[in-house]
Amino acid sequence: MDRQAARARWAVAAMFAANGFVMGAWAPQIPLLLPRHDITKPVLGLLILVLGVGAVGAMLFAGRLITRFGSAPVLRAFSLCVIPVLPFVVFSPNLWVLAPAMAVFGAMAGCMDVAMNAQAVQIERRLHRAIMSSSHGFWSLGGFFGAGAGAYVLSHFGSEAQALAVAVVAAILVFSAMPFLIADAPHEDARTRADEKHPLLPRDASLWILGAMALFSMVPEGSVMDWAALYLKETWGSEPFVQGLAFAFFAGAMAIMRFLGDSVRNRFGAVQTMRISGLIAAAGLMGGALATTPALAIASFAVSGLGVANMVPILFSAAGNHPGHAAGTGIAAVTMVGYAGILVAPSTIGFVVEHIGFRPTYAALSLLLVVVALLAGRTAAADMRPAAAPAAA
Known part of the structure; x- marks a missing residue:
């Protein structure tokens, strides 16, 4: 067995769990934005849409970065960026800061999502077997614990303490996984270079x-x-x-x-x-x-x-x-x-x-x-x- 790939399989599982944990912990924070910023439900809906648009809008850029640098360095970079995003949102003092914070949250989480899936593909190639479904299972598991434990901490210690605790847990998972990712080469080849004029939107x-x-x-x-x-x-x-x-x-x-x-x-x-x-x-x-x-x-x-x-x-x-x-x-x-x-x-x-x-x-x-x-x-x-x-x- 390829020992490096076997270790990387569990490292990418930790990355999926970290991403899911942050997203799960975010769920119980959502209703608290209403009284904290004195906003209405339609405004909250727009803010959530900003988060989603930030995620989707950044995904193709993440794909281009992975093509140029490989999935491992991109995953390391964006997993580090995901660690502070929940405190960034929770500690936002007003809507002028909150709106871009939501966009950054979505963009960093979305880019990490693309990179960790690309890393999982590289590990599948090295192991010659599927690992993608269980990797997504770890995301679900992280989301479950993030939502459950996050709600408990939030109700007992407050939203700020919860956000900081989530950042600490995410950091532990990310830093423990980073050394074991597969250092894949850039994914760029002759076929991708031929498409250099259309780097963001594949024509296939x-x-x-x-x-x-x-x-x-x-x-x-x-x-x-x-x-x-x-x-x-x-x-x-x-x-x-x-x-x-x-x-x-x-x-x-x-x-x-x-x-x-x-x-x-x-x-x-x-x-x-x-x-x-x-x-x-x-x-x-x-x-x-x-x-x-x-x-x-x-x-x-x-x-x-x-x-x-x-x-x-x-x-x-x-x-x-x-x-x-x-x-x-x-x-x-x-x-x-x-x-x-x-x-x-x-x-x-x-x-x-x-x-x-x-x-x-x-x-x-x-x-x-x-x-x-x-x-x-x-x-x-x-x-x-x-x-x-x-x-x-």
Whole structure:
């Protein structure tokens, strides 16, 4: 076994956990911005949009940096930049500082996201097996502890103490992982240099199709996260605890399957795993749309989580190994389109629900997942064979 790659596998897992921990800890801080800055919910919505736009807008630039310098140095740089972002937001004295702080938060987290996925692709190539799904599982695990422990510290010691504690934990994870990342060479080759005139927007249509597949995979995830609780409330009058179970079971099933997903993909291949996952996720959402009781709806959303879990990791691996493009460029493009869908999805789904209701909306979203399953053949590049692995830097 390649010992360096094996150590790097756990180092990149720590990076995913650090990113997820910061994002999870950010969630309980969001409502506190309202009284702290005396702002309304629409203004808060705009600030959150600024964070998302900052993330998506920076992703292609991160891809270009990875192409030029390699994933390891870029990941080290942006992981260091993520450490202070939550205190930067929490300690902002007014809206004039808060708005750019939110944009910086999104940009640094988004760039780190692209870099750590690109590093995971390099490790997959060295190990000749999948690690992407479990890496995303560590992100989910970090988010779980960040949200849970972060909420506890916030409620007992205040928002400022929580933000500083989060920065300390993130720093410990980042500094412990940095020495063990694979020092890959710059990803630039003759094909990427030929595209030098268009450094930010690849012209390969098949790469953008992978991006559309990521969008179709992530929008249903956002629909459960943002709207399932309201669906249970309006359809069956469920109490808040039951409402919260919809996304809890979805997220729990997704996290468990992500830790199992690499073994499944190594055994059955990316294409078959993608196809079956898409159909399972579609069946779960359709079950939620047709459910006759809250329990059945919650169980259906959990089934959907099992399917959705490995779809985005496979797409990121496919993008990172897409022929004719450097890993950073491919991942950045696909990540940007996928996360752009998450930005648009909440308001778009709300508009659709208002006009046609929850059941038809979830049924329609399940069809997006069927489309992804039908296009599963486009993820074949995610399967790395030993013969295809590049020489180590």
